[in-house]
Amino acid sequence: MNDYDAVVIGAGLGGLSAASILAKNGFKTLVCENTGNLGGCCSSYKEQGYTFDTGASVVELWWIIDELFEALGKKTSEYIDWIPVDPIYGFLNADGQRFTYPVDVKGTRDVIEGFSPEDAVNWDRFARVGSEAINEAFGRIMTTPFMTFGDAMKMTAKHPSMIKLMKYMGMSFESTLKSFFESEKVRASMSLQSYFIGLPPALCPGYIAFLAYAEHEGIFYPRGGMVQIPAAIAKCFEEFGGEIKLNSTVKRVLIENGRAAGVELVDGTQIRSRIVVSNINAKTLYLEHVGRENLPSWAVKAIESYEVSIPAPMIMLGLDTSPDLDAHHTFCYTTIDEMNAIWFEDYCSRKLPERGFMLVSWPTHADPSLAPEGHHCLNMVTFAPYELADGDWDDLKERYLETQLDFLEKRFGLEGIREHITVARVITPKDFGKMLLHPRGAVYALQNDIMASAFFRPRLRSKAIKGLYLTGASTHFGGGVPPTIGSGIAASGLMIKDYG
Amino acid sequence: MKNLKKVVAVLVLAGAIAGWFQASESTRRYLKHIGKQVPYLPYRYFI
Numbered sequence: 141m142n143d144y145d146a147v148v149i150g151a152g153l154g155g156l157s158a159a160s161i162l163a164k165n166g167f168k169t170l171v172c173e174n175t176g177n178l179g180g181c182c183s184s185y186k187e188q189g190y191t192f193d194t195g196a197s198v199v200e201l202w203w204i205i206d207e208l209f210e211a212l213g214k215k216t217s218e219y220i221d222w223i224p225v226d227p228i229y230g231f232l233n234a235d236g237q238r239f240t241y242p243v244d245v246k247g248t249r250d251v252i253e254g255f256s257p258e259d260a261v262n263w264d265r266f267a268r269v270g271s272e273a274i275n276e277a278f279g280r281i282m283t284t285p286f287m288t289f290g291d292a293m294k295m296t297a298k299h300p301s302m303i304k305l306m307k308y309m310g311m312s313f314e315s316t317l318k319s320f321f322e323s324e325k326v327r328a329s330m331s332l333q334s335y336f337i338g339l340p341p342a343l344c345p346g347y348i349a350f351l352a353y354a355e356h357e358g359i360f361y362p363r364g365g366m367v368q369i370p371a372a373i374a375k376c377f378e379e380f381g382g383e384i385k386l387n388s389t390v391k392r393v394l395i396e397n398g399r400a401a402g403v404e405l406v407d408g409t410q411i412r413s414r415i416v417v418s419n420i421n422a423k424t425l426y427l428e429h430v431g432r433e434n435l436p437s438w439a440v441k442a443i444e445s446y447e448v449s450i451p452a453p454m455i456m457l458g459l460d461t462s463p464d465l466d467a468h469h470t471f472c473y474t475t476i477d478e479m480n481a482i483w484f485e486d487y488c489s490r491k492l493p494e495r496g497f498m499l500v501s502w503p504t505h506a507d508p509s510l511a512p513e514g515h516h517c518l519n520m521v522t523f524a525p526y527e528l529a530d531g532d533w534d535d536l537k538e539r540y541l542e543t544q545l546d547f548l549e550k551r552f553g554l555e556g557i558r559e560h561i562t563v564a565r566v567i568t569p570k571d572f573g574k575m576l577l578h579p580r581g582a583v584y585a586l587q588n589d590i591m592a593s594a595f596f597r598p599r600l601r602s603k604a605i606k607g608l609y610l611t612g613a614s615t616h617f618g619g620g621v622p623p624t625i626g627s628g629i630a631a632s633g634l635m636i637k638d639y640g
Numbered sequence: 641m642k643n644l645k646k647v648v649a650v651l652v653l654a655g656a657i658a659g660w661f662q663a664s665e666s667t668r669r670y671l672k673h674i675g676k677q678v679p680y681l682p683y684r685y686f687i
Contacts, residue, residue: 289685312670342666343673426687442683591677596684603686 144170146415146635147403149390149429152180153621154611155419156373157208157628158635162417163380164212165636170411171377172388172403174577179370180419181576181583181613182621188563190517191510192456193366195583196621197501197519198225198468200351200359201274204282204622205369208629212376219372221363223506228355230466231329232552234474240466241329245356256323266320269304270353276301278354278617282626285634286594286616287601308346309590313339314476316346324475331479332471332499335523337588337618338449340483341476345590361468361506369621393418393425395434399606403429415607415635420577421585422598422614423448430605439604446592449619450487451569451581453533455520455544458563462516463502463554470500472551482523490529492536493522494543500552515562520544526569526580533568541566584619585612593618600631601638609635 146162148155151173163169177183181195199205202222209216216222227240241248245267253260276299286292296302308316313334317327330352334344362368374384393416394401402412418425426435426443435443473479482495504516511517522544528536541564548554569581578585586592597616602608611627613619660668 310671312666314666315664315670318664318666342669438683439687442680442687445677445680445683589674589677591674591681592684596681598687 142412142414143402144168144411144413145639146170146417147172147411147413148417148419149393149403149425150174150180150419150612151178151370151374151384151386152419152612152624153182153370153373154613154615154624154628154631155180155417156370156377157625158417158419158609158611158632159382159628160208160373160377160380161211161629161632162635163377163382165632165640167415167635167639169377169382170413171382171384172390172405172411173384173386174389175575176386177367178374178384178386179367181619182366182369182624184365184367187456187565188458189512190456190458190515190563191365191503192517192565193501193503193519194454194567196366197503197521198359198361199369199621200354200357201279201282201622202358202360203279204626204629207283208373208625209376211629212380214376216372219375220368222360223363225359225361225468225506227467228359228469229329229332230470232470232472233325233328236553238466238553243356243358248356252326255325256321259321259323259326262320262322263326266350267353267356270350270356272301273305273347273350274354274357277305278350281594282617282623283629285600285630286597287599288595292594305347308349311346312342313344313346313349314341314480316349317341317476320349328473328475328479329471331476332473334479335450336620338452338523338582338584339588340480342480343483343589345588345593361503363507363509365503365507365510390429392431393429393605393608395430395605398434400608414639415609417609417611417631417635419612420614421448421579421582422446422610423579423586424577425610425614426598426604430608435604443598446598447587448578448580448582449584449587449613450483450523451526451572451578452521452583453493453524453540453569453572454567455541456563456565456567457518457520457561458511459516459518459557459560460514460562461560462514463518463557465500465502465505465552465554468502468505470502470552472498472500472547487523487525490525490527492528492530492540492543493524498522498544498547500548520548524569526573533570537566537568540568585614586618588618600627601634
């Protein structure tokens with residue numbers, strides 16, 4: 141006798157999206173979440189009157205969220221109050237030059253024209269290809285289950301614009317930018333997005349470069365902090381009768397006769413269900429929760445072959461003043477070669493990040509209610525190894541904080557910011573590993589190479605264990621708010637087809 | 641038929657070699673990176 145139709149492991153965006161659609165379609169569904177918070181890498185926490193976001197900092201490709209709410213028969217606007225974010229980025233380059241890219245495509249063209257008149261024309265071409273890529277390909281493939289090579293062929297036949305994009309699958313992000321832009325300054329200003337899937341411009345697939353255009357379709361911040369997105373989905377889920385158990389850690393997936401039969405919690409409680417849905421890292425799921433003994437040898441070999449993604453340590457600052465910045469995001473950059481060196485010279489040598497690179501998010505620019513009156517929040521993100529050559533993260537946390545604050549003062553021009561800090565918290569890759577059960581602190585689950593994408597990424601419907609479904613950053617299309625919600629939409633479609 | 645297969649194989653190989661030498665350093669580094677994962681694809685396709 142089953143306790144539930146479906147048990148979902150993890151209340152990240154993928155798990156909550158799948159759970160809410162299942163509940164809407166009459167599946168008795170339970171979500172077990174390890175922590176006391178919703179959202180996984182799209183969450184927020186409160187400290188001394190400040191609300192800090194842990195992970196995602198804005199939403200682009202927002203129509204995927206609308207698609208989820210439509211599937212639930214709801215209106216997004218009744219659950220989430222979107223604040224438009226404009227300009228998209230403020231930039232600081234190595235020469236100390238400061239500029240912004242507005243959401244308006246023409247406005248960005250004007251800024252680029254100031255650097256390179258040729259690249260203003262090239263921007264028009266990039267925006268045309270980007271618009272096709274985003275609206276006709278990305279927007280659709282994120283909610284489509286890529287289970288086989290045949291699925292990809294069918295998708296391409298239905299949306300021929302995907303053929304144009306295939307060219308960029310055989311090119312790196314760096315080569316793609318070079319094929320469009322002449323100016324090193326312009327290329328470098330669009331290079332950050334490669335790290336949005338956890339890879340340097342040299343190794344990131346070329347089609348990801350069009351994310352630099354995607355942001356011009358509109359970019360939003362949910363009033364109240366990023367946690368409002370998972371909270372809104374969870375609210376819908378509970379309205380359909382779904383149950384969420386926080387602080388409830390799953391120890392293993394029950395396997396009977398080669399199929400998933402429920403889960404066992406760390407306290408020994410067994411919960412039986414027809415379907416088990418995972419929203420955790422696929423390596424943890426298969427190698428620890430399912431267990432090698434329950435997997436065919438080819439499945440073990442497949443899952444072991446994936447590299448986990450790069451970790452992203454964060455620093456949260458509460459300030460008693462307004463920082464002198466220009467946008468919700470400020471990106472301090474140098475050149476694409478430097479962006480690659482973060483990976484090849486620092487990350488691969490297990491160095492503490494001390495190079496001049498950082499993304500600073502300023503959420504109180506969009507939503508002042510996240511801090512006490514007159515105060516502000518800054519979230520600083522870099523990329524760094526899980527294990528450091530110089531020692532342990534716990535011992536080097538202070539050095540890391542001081543280095544990044546120096547950088548904030550000198551490169552960002554925020555002289556004297558230290559005197560205005562009321563809260564400073566470092567979340568290291570080890571902290572993320574413990575909090576969110578991310579193996580080696582991997583923020584985007586599995587490395588998102590082209591050879592670990594689409595039907596070469598762990599499937600939404602497991603091929604190794606019957607009744608086991610996957611969602612989230614480990615699955616097709618990878619990490620990020622829209623892709624993980626898209627995975628939940630696509631996976632729930634398969635479950636309803638199989639068990640509805 | 642057997643000869644045709646051989647011709648196609650030689651043409652694909654020649655194309656790949658020519659493409660490799662025409663590719664930029666950046667593209668070669670990218671192709672080397674993804675090439676290392678090719679042996680795992682038959683396993684990954686079935687997970």
